[in-house]
Structures are given as C-alpha cells and as structure tokens.
Amino acid sequence: MIPQPLRRSIDALAERLGRSSAALNEQVQKFDSEHPWFLSSEERGNPDTRIEAWTEGNRVTPLVHGKPYFAALAAALDEAGEGDLVMFTDWRGDPEQLLTDDVTVEDALAGVAGRGGIVKGMVWRSHIETLGFTGPKNRKLALRLEEAGGEVILDQRVLVLGSHHQKFVVIRYRDPAKSDVAFVGGIDLARARRDDADHFGDPVSRPFPPEYGEIPAWHDMQVQLEGPTVRDIENVFRERWEDPAALSRLPWHAIPDILRGVTREPSVLPAQHDEPDVAGTCAVQLVRTYPRRRPAYPFATRGERSAARAYAKVLRRARRLIYVEDQYLWSVDVARVFAAALRRSPDLRLVIVVPKHLDDDSSLTIPSALLGHSAALDVIRDAGSDRVLVLDLENDRGIPVYVHSKVCIVDDVWAAVGSDNFNRRSWTHDSELTAAIVDEERDLRAPTDPGGLGDGARVFARDLRLELAREHLGRAPGDDEDLVDPGSFFDAVSSSATRLDEWHRAPSTSPRPTGRLRRHEIDVPPQWQQRLAAVAYRLFVDPDGRPIGMRFRRRF
Known part of the structure; x- marks a missing residue:
C-alpha cells in the first residue's frame, strides 16, 4: 500500500495541477500495484470482500482429471469427523457419483456428518429440467445430505438466467496436527467427471452428444491447496452463505422447498479457525x-x-x-x-x-x-x-x-x-x-x-x-x-x-x-442462422x- 505521507503528496499535487479524479485514481492504482503478476486490493475493484489480496506460503498440488481429484477428496473427507467443518459449492451435484470404486459423493459427505462433522453445502438451484438443466439432481443431493445431518442450500441468488458456477471444497480440521485443505477448479461432484489420463471415460456417465461415444471421455482439472489460502477460500464460502437475500424469490421454488423440507434460511456457521500455517512455496x-x-x-x-x-x-x-x-x-x-x-x-x-x-x-x-x-x-x-x-x-x-x-x-x-x-x-x-x-x-x-x-x-x-x-x-x-x-x-x-x-x-x-x-x-x-443466433x-x-x-x- 502507499504510505500515507506519499498519498497526501499525490493528492496535493493532483489538486494543484487540476487533475481529474479519474486520472488521480489511475496514478494511485499504479503505486498500489504491489505485485507484478497479482492484482492489488485496489485493482481487484471490490472493497467489500474480506479475502486477502493474496497469500504466501501455500502448497499447491495439481490434480489433473477427475479420478485423482476424487481420490484425494475422498481421502480428505475420510479424515474428517467430530467437530471438523466441511464446506462445498457446486454447479451440479450427483449423490450417486463415485469418488472411488466403492464410495459415492453421498457416502463421503454423509459419512462426515455421521461421525459428528459439520457439513455445509451450497448447490446452484439450476433452471428447469426441460431446458436441459439439473435442478432435480441438485435437489436430490441437498435432501440426501440433510437427511444425513448436513445442511445444503439450493442457491438461486443470481441474475436472471445466471448460475452459481463455483466448484470448491474446504475442510477445516479441529485437530491442529491435521493439515486443513481446499480444492478449487473446474470439476463438479457430478457424473461423467471421474476420468483419467487414458481417457476411457467415467462409467457413471450422463447423456452427451453422440460424437463423444457411449461413455464420453472428459479432460478436467482441480488443484489441492494447503496453507493460508485455505482460510481465504473458506471466506469465499462464508460470504455467500451469509448473504441475507432470499435463496429464491420465485413462488414455484419456495412452495416445493417448503413441502419437501429443503432449507430456506441458512443457519449460522461455526466460529472460524485461525489461518492455517505456512505449508509450501x-x-x-x-x-x-x-x-x-x-x-x-x-x-x-x-x-x-x-x-x-x-x-x-x-x-x-x-x-x-x-x-x-x-x-x-x-x-x-x-x-x-x-x-x-x-x-x-x-x-x-x-x-x-x-x-x-x-x-x-x-x-x-x-x-x-x-x-x-x-x-x-x-x-x-x-x-x-x-x-x-x-x-x-x-x-x-x-x-x-x-x-x-x-x-x-x-x-x-x-x-x-x-x-x-x-x-x-x-x-x-x-x-x-x-x-x-x-x-x-x-x-x-x-x-x-x-x-x-x-x-x-x-x-x-x-x-x-x-x-x-x-x-x-x-x-x-x-x-x-x-x-x-x-x-x-x-x-x-x-x-x-x-x-x-x-x-x-x-x-x-x-x-x-x-x-x-x-x-x-x-x-x-x-448466414441466415447466424442472424437468428446472434x-x-x-x-x-x-x-x-x-x-x-x-x-x-x-x-x-
């Protein structure tokens, strides 16, 4: 950040020269750019967030393909139990998707709740199924985990025709000997994602264009993160969870939710742990x-x-x-x-x-x-x-x-x-x-x-x-x-x-x-189709x- 004496000097100079506020802001932004590759807090353009500009001392492990990611996630969830906190977001969630050969998404997350862990999830509510979206599957995941003792909200706090597209998981362990971990990337907890480098596809598949064959091959990636950044990723979850806006203001959403017992108002999250220790470079x-x-x-x-x-x-x-x-x-x-x-x-x-x-x-x-x-x-x-x-x-x-x-x-x-x-x-x-x-x-x-x-x-x-x-x-x-x-x-x-x-x-x-x-x-x-498509x-x-x-x- 700019030292206050220097900032005051810039302000005074700008006033004397009659610069516009836009030009002054541009000059301040240049001084505030503290990292050649990362955005400064000012360059981010959002003073309302609680996340840091960036963190140092993190270990980052690339998980190329769904099979390695799901195996790492299953292992991390298997370590979670009494008093531990698991938070996840998803664009699409399928409870029957396999994380390993014998553990499903539902098994892994419900298992944490059954061992006394706290499971909180936010899944995009999705648009109607007739448009090709997955609302019923997302609702099914939410209801299954609610029955197991977790809490999952169907989140439609988006623009019209918008979506919540974030896909991440955060695990904060009560035992300080365990390393808190987060997973961020493009892989949903969903069908068809569990492929590997051989690209024979995921047997738990989904309907797909015929050009990709009966079992579509899927190339994807996630990263596993340990260190101070885990708390920042947790804050991304907490910011969304604590948004006071209604999860959906549409009556054809609210009434079925009430009848099915889907959570309409999120509970208060447990107190946040301290920032994890330095873990890497x-x-x-x-x-x-x-x-x-x-x-x-x-x-x-x-x-x-x-x-x-x-x-x-x-x-x-x-x-x-x-x-x-x-x-x-x-x-x-x-x-x-x-x-x-x-x-x-x-x-x-x-x-x-x-x-x-x-x-x-x-x-x-x-x-x-x-x-x-x-x-x-x-x-x-x-x-x-x-x-x-x-x-x-x-x-x-x-x-x-x-x-x-x-x-x-x-x-x-x-x-x-x-x-x-x-x-x-x-x-x-x-x-x-x-x-x-x-x-x-x-x-x-x-x-x-x-x-x-x-x-x-x-x-x-x-x-x-x-x-x-x-x-x-x-x-x-x-x-x-x-x-x-x-x-x-x-x-x-x-x-x-x-x-x-x-x-x-x-x-x-x-x-x-x-x-x-x-x-x-x-x-x-x-050409005629392009005009209509535009x-x-x-x-x-x-x-x-x-x-x-x-x-x-x-x-x-």
Missing part, C-alpha cells in the same frame, strides 16, 4: 466473478470482475508463451484481451486446447455458441496468425475428448486453475472462483527466464505445463527436453497435430502416430453482467 491469489445484482451482494456491492482483470494484467506481461485449456472460448470481448497481448509482443505464441464439439445438441445454443466461438477465434488469429495454435483433443482410439478444464499458464511463471471459462458469462455474469498461482521456487532448466523480464521460470507453472503437454503428446514421464523452451514446445505441438491430422486423412497407410491433439475446425452456421447468443448463451457504462467502454 506458492503465492495464491483468488480471483472471482460476481455480477452487479439487486439486491446487492454484501461482499460485492458493485459486483466483482477480478478474474477478467487478472487476465488483463497478466497478459500485458506475456512475452513468449500463453497456454490455455478451456471449455468455452467464445467471446469477442475476451478474445480482444488475447489479441492485444499478441500484437504487443511479436515473439509471443498462444496454444489453445478446446473441445471438438459442444456438450449439448440444442438447436438454440449450438448455432449461437458456434457463432461466438468462430468470431472469437477470428479475432485471435487475425492478431497472431501462425503464432496461434487452436487444437482439440481425442483419445488413442480417435474418439473426441471433452475438454472441460479451465487452465492458463503464462511464460512458465503465472498459472491459473478454476471455474471461469474464457467467455463473457464467466467474466461478468455468473459466480466464479479461480486460484492464480506464482511459485516462489525458481525452475533452473533453460531457459531460466523465458519472458526476459527477470521473473525467471517457476516450478509449479512449468511442471504443470509439461505434465499436460506430455499427456496430450503421448510422451512418457521425463520425455520433455524439447518441451521446456516455449519455442520448441510450440513447434513440437504443431508437428504432432500435423502428423495426426495427416494420418486421419489417410489412416490405412501407416500406424496411428502418437499424440492426441488435432487442429480445431468449426462448421460455421449459414440474439440468442447475447441474451442466453453469453450474457453480459457488467453495468451499462462498462459495456460501452469495453472495460471490466
């Missing part, structure tokens, strides 16, 4: 999205768009490589941020991994989503040309893998894993939570400072990029010497995709090459939760 910043709502969120009275602001700040610093995995890269507003980075840095390269096909077959959303996706990629490709690779993923049997992960790694320094997609809905409209990570430990493999700004390369970000690259390229552990340097990484990925694309054009001439990445192609809807896109598929003035200024 990672600094973690939590970035979020909340729209501007009426009645206002008490913890974000003007909304919060720190996820969007974090990417805008970080991408201004990008020099060599941005690596992205995302379910929905389909907003021009988001694409402009990446395009600006590519124009700013002529040596910068961008690798994007997205799903080959959408996750539904709706005649309303498919043309709209394809329209937005195509326009966004055009903006990025116009800026970066051959410095941009847009790819999708298949398994070794040639069946597409649904990419649900939300990951971004910049210059092997800053990494982000969370729930927010690269679209306007996630950056402005729905609730989101992402963990941005900068490891204090330097990676000494060459190039030791890929961005050339003195930041070095960091162990967590580089190791995560290499782990994902080895999987997608069909490499064995340790087979990554040509992947460390951003330039040779880009070339290796491009060559692998080219070989696989060529093999698909003439598959009988040779064995299938290793690797799972293919160049991403889009079937753009015809309205649906803006209203339903990718709505904007910003105040009107921000929309016109294209600011987040």
Whole structure:
C-alpha cells in the first residue's frame, strides 16, 4: 500500500495541477500495484470482500482429471469427523457419483456428518429440467445430505438466467496436527467427471452428444491447496452463505422447498479457525466473478470482475508463451484481451486446447455458441496468425475428448486453475472462483527466464505445463527436453497435430502416430442462422453482467 505521507503528496499535487479524479485514481492504482503478476486490493475493484489480496506460503498440488481429484477428496473427507467443518459449492451435484470404486459423493459427505462433522453445502438451484438443466439432481443431493445431518442450500441468488458456477471444497480440521485443505477448479461432484489420463471415460456417465461415444471421455482439472489460502477460500464460502437475500424469490421454488423440507434460511456457521500455517512455496491469489445484482451482494456491492482483470494484467506481461485449456472460448470481448497481448509482443505464441464439439445438441445454443466461438477465434488469429495454435483433443482410439478444464499458464511463471471459462458469462455474469498461482521456487532448466523480464521460470507453472503437454503428446514421464523452451514446445505441438491430422486423412497407410491433439475446425452456421443466433447468443448463451457504462467502454 502507499504510505500515507506519499498519498497526501499525490493528492496535493493532483489538486494543484487540476487533475481529474479519474486520472488521480489511475496514478494511485499504479503505486498500489504491489505485485507484478497479482492484482492489488485496489485493482481487484471490490472493497467489500474480506479475502486477502493474496497469500504466501501455500502448497499447491495439481490434480489433473477427475479420478485423482476424487481420490484425494475422498481421502480428505475420510479424515474428517467430530467437530471438523466441511464446506462445498457446486454447479451440479450427483449423490450417486463415485469418488472411488466403492464410495459415492453421498457416502463421503454423509459419512462426515455421521461421525459428528459439520457439513455445509451450497448447490446452484439450476433452471428447469426441460431446458436441459439439473435442478432435480441438485435437489436430490441437498435432501440426501440433510437427511444425513448436513445442511445444503439450493442457491438461486443470481441474475436472471445466471448460475452459481463455483466448484470448491474446504475442510477445516479441529485437530491442529491435521493439515486443513481446499480444492478449487473446474470439476463438479457430478457424473461423467471421474476420468483419467487414458481417457476411457467415467462409467457413471450422463447423456452427451453422440460424437463423444457411449461413455464420453472428459479432460478436467482441480488443484489441492494447503496453507493460508485455505482460510481465504473458506471466506469465499462464508460470504455467500451469509448473504441475507432470499435463496429464491420465485413462488414455484419456495412452495416445493417448503413441502419437501429443503432449507430456506441458512443457519449460522461455526466460529472460524485461525489461518492455517505456512505449508509450501506458492503465492495464491483468488480471483472471482460476481455480477452487479439487486439486491446487492454484501461482499460485492458493485459486483466483482477480478478474474477478467487478472487476465488483463497478466497478459500485458506475456512475452513468449500463453497456454490455455478451456471449455468455452467464445467471446469477442475476451478474445480482444488475447489479441492485444499478441500484437504487443511479436515473439509471443498462444496454444489453445478446446473441445471438438459442444456438450449439448440444442438447436438454440449450438448455432449461437458456434457463432461466438468462430468470431472469437477470428479475432485471435487475425492478431497472431501462425503464432496461434487452436487444437482439440481425442483419445488413442480417435474418439473426441471433452475438454472441460479451465487452465492458463503464462511464460512458465503465472498459472491459473478454476471455474471461469474464457467467455463473457464467466467474466461478468455468473459466480466464479479461480486460484492464480506464482511459485516462489525458481525452475533452473533453460531457459531460466523465458519472458526476459527477470521473473525467471517457476516450478509449479512449468511442471504443470509439461505434465499436460506430455499427456496430450503421448510422451512418457521425463520425455520433455524439447518441451521446456516455449519455442520448441510450440513447434513440437504443431508437428504432432500435423502428423495426426495427416494420418486421419489417410489412416490405412501407416500406424496411428502418437499424440492426441488435432487442429480445431468449426462448421460455421449459414448466414441466415447466424442472424437468428446472434440474439440468442447475447441474451442466453453469453450474457453480459457488467453495468451499462462498462459495456460501452469495453472495460471490466
């Protein structure tokens, strides 16, 4: 923060020079930017929150795919009992989903309550089932856990057609010898998520477009966090839980809830424990999205768009490589941020991994989503040309893998894993939570400072990029010497995709090459369909939760 004498000097100087308050605020913001990669409290733009700007001394463990995440979560829940506190949020929850071969989501959470633990959950109420949403399943999870002694609320405190999209779990143990833990990312406690690196899919599946086969393969990611950041993630939960607004003001929600005995008014949470001790070498910043709502969120009275602001700040610093995995890269507003980075840095390269096909077959959303996706990629490709690779993923049997992960790694320094997609809905409209990570430990493999700004390369970000690259390229552990340097990484990925694309054009001439990445192609809807889809896109598929003035200024 700016020392008070210096702040007073700036104020006095501004007054003498007759600067506008906007210019003064910009100057103050520059002084307050205490970290080159993280947002300051002022840059976050939300003075109402209780979470810290960032925390240091955290251990962060990447859990690539649902099977490793669910196994880690089951083990952590199995340790919880008398007096321990478990808090979770979800977009979709299926009580029958397996965490391990013989433990379901319901078993694990009800087991904590049965051992005397305190279980609190917030699951998005969801829109009606006829629109393809999962309200009845979410209600079923809530009722099952209520019967077991937990407390789960169906939370519809969102904008019209909005959702609560955060997916995290926090476990605070009463025993100080146990390490408190949190899990943050893109994986719901839901069907189809328990896949692994082989990508044969989750036997506990769900209806899905036929292009993905009978049991859809699913690529996703979560991170396990220990250390001071756990208390911040807990505060994200507490802020939402303590929101005094009605869980839903719609009578067709309230009356069935009353008849079924669903919780309508959350109870008071137990007193909060002290901040966990230092556990590792990672600094973690939590970035979020909340729209501007009426009645206002008490913890974000003007909304919060720190996820969007974090990417805008970080991408201004990008020099060599941005690596992205995302379910929905389909907003021009988001694409402009990446395009600006590519124009700013002529040596910068961008690798994007997205799903080959959408996750539904709706005649309303498919043309709209394809329209937005195509326009966004055009903006990025116009800026970066051959410095941009847009790819999708298949398994070794040639069946597409649904990419649900939300990951971004910049210059092997800053990494982000969370729930927010690269679209306007996630950056402005729905609730989101992402963990941005900068490891204090330097990676000494060459190039030791890929961005050339003195930041070095960091162990967590580089190791995560290499782990994902080895999987997608069909490499064995340790087979990554040509992947460390951003330039040779880009070339290796491009060559692998080219070989696989060529093999698909003439598959009988040779064995299938290793690797799972293919160049991403889009079937753009015809012109007449685009005109109809444009309205649906803006209203339903990718709505904007910003105040009107921000929309016109294209600011987040």
